[in-house]
Amino acid sequence: MYAFGQILKTEAKLYLRDRSTLVLTVALPTLILVVLGSIPALREPSPDFGGRSFVAYFTPSLLVVTLAMIGVNALPTVLATYRERGILRRLATTPASPLALLVAQLVLALAGILASAVLLAVVARVAFGVPLPQHPLGFGAALLLGTVALLAVGLLVAAVAPTAKAAQSLAIPVFMVVMFFGGAYLPRFLLPDFLATVGGYTPPGVQALLDAWTGTAPQPLHLGIMAVVAVTAGAGAAKLFRWE
Amino acid sequence: MPVIEVTNLHKRYGRTVAVDDVSFDVAAGEIFGVLGPNGAGKTTTVEIVAGLRVPDGGEVSVLGLDPRRDAARLRQSVGVQLQESQLPDRLRVAEALELYASFYRDPADPAQLIEELGLGEKRKTPYDKLSGGQKQRLSIALALVGNPRIAILDELTTGLDPQARRDTWGLVERVRERGVTILLVTHFMEEAERLCDRLAVIDRGRVVALDSPAGLVAAVAPEQRIRFRPSAPLDDRLLGDLPQVTGVSRSGTQVVVTGTGDVLHAVTSVLARNQIIAADLRLEQGTLDDAFVELTGHRLAD
Structure with missing residues (x-):
């Protein structure tokens, strides 16, 4: 346990030292929000968005940016790098377990996502009057399940990619699918109904996040799918993961 | 009392035989070398000893324990x-240790370990800003930070410049002085000759010889050649009658004596008794390189 604490502490230091990744993963959605929010028209309430502004409508999709960046991009890259450079192997020769390093990375990814979500919600509220998530319990559940589902997908990528380069090239299509269906590239009202519906079921489940943010309880099916993705991808990762 | 015992070790990867049949013992406190060309099975052998791989056949015992079953206990030592x-x-030297x-x-x-390994001025330096030699020293420090009884060092000096290589050798000798048994994998003759008390020469997954470096040389190329210019006329028979001498010849003003065992001592004693000074005295011996070629039929690719 002491060793795990030390690993977590060290990995946290390394995470904070990597400024560019930190900005890209934690601060990027808030930066995009600030850019969009500075355009007056996007702050006007509109019937297109159920009487809300575009900014308020788009904020949950910005959360998808963080989830995709950390879960599908940063996490598998770090883990594949650690394996490629023999860091996991060296750890395997000591009394500490490489599993401790993996768990520490998951804890940090979760912390990064939470920090990013809090930053986004607070800036959206304070700067642009976007109400905080109206269904806190549902939002917490949707965010947690969506995060776990994406981290599991990220672990699966890390499990099958032999090198950091391979992890990145595997992660890119997954990342683009997550971003596209999450409405981060094109706002979801521009997507055909069919695609927007599909987006409710692809991790991290943007529809559940949007529902909970605007005050409706997320649909159990949306949440259930995330749980299934998390368990399936997680089990696959556990089976396929190699320390070297 | 051996601290490492390897008996008839065998390991395959698919249809490739990495280790065919390897046996050796390492005694407490010695520096034991595993020498061989790339792909001979050296690394696989020590990875099995370290408990990182499972053998397909044979027995391994480390400090009386099984590297797989007692992995948790062995990793402490x-x-x-x-x-x-x-x-x-971005990990800094002191943080890593x-x-x-x-x-x-x-x-x-x-x-203290950082100081001993000469990394005192680098304690706050991130890993990617260290030189090759410094990275290697840090790597050795990490292998020693648990106060182990056995240190397994694989290709310690590959990629280092000659000065860094010599410094690292000095370091390994100091580690041994602390009572640590060292299992050293190398494909450098000079390194094996300088550091190892005993050596297992491995070729194509088999041990082809096991002895001290000098023993290996003596067994394979026992002849020594002594050259000198005598300060006074010398009767060849004086030397030729010595039991250690196998031949005496002349090359210009030089006398060339070939022989075995302590031939050098025998020759210099005779010269001293006859008050002859041997100028430009040279002793030529076979090298570990010669021994290796003799044992395996090919040269160690560097």
């Missing part, structure tokens, strides 16, 4: 320096 094992770029020290029940003092 066996330090391993792996080939091409790096650290995160303190982190690894936290894994062990009875670790060495990281600060």
Whole structure:
């Protein structure tokens, strides 16, 4: 346990030292929000968005940016790098377990996502009057399940990619699918109904996040799918993961 | 009392035989070398000893324990320096050692180890800003930070410049003086000759010879050749009658004596008794390189 604490502490230091990744993963959605929010028209309430502004409508999709960046991009890259450079192997020769390093990375990814979500919600509220998530319990559940589902997908990528380069090239299509269906590239009202519906079921489940943010309880099916993705991808990762 | 016993070790990867049949014992406190060309099965052998791989056949015992079954206990007392094992770029020297020290029940003092390994001025330097030699020293420090009884060092000096290589050798000798048994994998003759008390020469997955470096040379190329210019006329028979001498010849003003065993001592004694000074005295011996070629039929590719 002491060793795990030390690993977590060290990995946290390394995470904070990597400024560019930190900005890209934690601060990027808030930066995009600030850019969009500075355009007056996007702050006007509109019937297109159920009487809300575009900014308020788009904020949950910005959360998808963080989830995709950390879960599908940063996490598998770090883990594949650690394996490629023999860091996991060296750890395997000591009394500490490489599993401790993996768990520490998951804890940090979760912390990064939470920090990013809090930053986004607070800036959206304070700067642009976007109400905080109206269904806190549902939002917490949707965010947690969506995060776990994406981290599991990220672990699966890390499990099958032999090198950091391979992890990145595997992660890119997954990342683009997550971003596209999450409405981060094109706002979801521009997507055909069919695609927007599909987006409710692809991790991290943007529809559940949007529902909970605007005050409706997320649909159990949306949440259930995330749980299934998390368990399936997680089990696959556990089976396929190699320390070297 | 051997601390490592390897008996008839066998390991395949698919249809490729990495280790065919390897046996050796390592005694407490010695520096034992595993020498052989690339792909001979050296690394696989020590990885099995370190408990990182499971053998397909044979027995391995380390400190009386089974490297697989008693892995948790052995990791406390066996330090391993792996080939091409790096650290995160932004991890600093002192942080790395303190982190690894936290894994062990009875670790060495990281600060002291940093000083001993000459990394005192680099304690706050991130890993990616270290030179090759400094990275290697840090890697050795990580293998030692748990106060191990056995250190396994794989291709310690590959990629280092000659000066860094010599410094690292000095370091390994100091580690042994602390009572640590060292299992050293190398494909450098000079390194094996300088450091190892005993050597297993491995070729194509088999041990082809096992002896001290001098013993290997003597067994394979026993002849020594002594050359000198005598300060006064010398009767060849004086030397030719010595039991250790196998031949005496002349090359210009030089006398060339060939022989075995302590031939040098025998020749210099005779010269001293006859008040002859041997000028430009040279002793030529077979080298480990010669021995290796003789044993395996090919040269160690460097």
